[in-house]
Amino acid sequence: MNVRDEHVLRELSLYPLWVRRGVPVQEEAFPVVQEATEAAQIESPVVAKAPAVVEIPVAEPVSGVAALDWPDLKEKVRACEACKLRAGCTQTVFGVGDEQADWLFVGEGPGADEDAQGEPFVGQAGKLLDNMLFSIGLKRGDNVYIANIVKCRPPNNRNPEADEIATCLPYLQRQIALIKPKLIIALGKVAATSLLGREATLGSLRETVHDYHGTPLIITYHPAYLLRSPSEKAKAWVDLKAAVALMR
Ligand code: URA
Secondary structure, three states: OOHHHHHHHHHOOOOOOOOOOOOOOOOOOOOEOOOHHHHOOOOOHHHHOOOOOOEOOOOOOOOOOOOOOHHHHHHHHHOOOOOOOHHHOOOOOOOEEOOOOOEEEEEOOOOHHHHHHOOOOOOHHHHHHHHHHHHOOOEOOEOEEEEEOOOOOOHHHOOOOHHHHHHHHHHHHHHHHHHOOOEEEEEOHHHHHHHHOEOOOHHHHOOOEEEEOOEEEEEEOOHHHHHHOHHHHHHHHHHHHHHHHHHO
């Protein structure tokens, strides 16, 4: 067993363990479905089990970002006061990593550590995310970009509200357009439903390759949830393996 395999199994609380010889690890890719408008018409069991669509209310999205380059986009986010979150946070948290990355990981919003340091996923959940990246041969900043749905910390770590998401989303959309990732991985329900523009349970969205405006989108658990529910790490590992298979 190599160091990374051992690391992965330890991270998943599955090591030490017995492995039956000759039983290959399955690396099946997920079924691919079209999202958004087509999704309702596809008679796939995955889509069929999705609950009724609840539209996320549209507030006042920030405007004038669709043509910005990186420096102007960063400055616009830095100076943004478009929603009520800005008044309660220390600074905006733009995103970090390789601006031409193939892999884009999207979280929910900054927590206390991220608010203090100005970088996404630098607290405990960030450490687990780094370990998840390592488990599939990736490293923060190296062909990987990490961003959040909202750029300002919601108070008391509450979920961002629908109007805050709607306001902030154009920033992430512009980041995605500039990065042109080959794959987006949404971490947790808020990231997933915000990108898809519809309400659903995380369980119903996993194990499917969604389509985010032409870019494959895989949905898995948020690292903070995995810290609270370590037994779910094995499912996240399934999702990561499927992402690797897809990228091959
Ligand atoms: N949780 C998130 O969703 N994003 C962060 O940046 C940190 C914690």
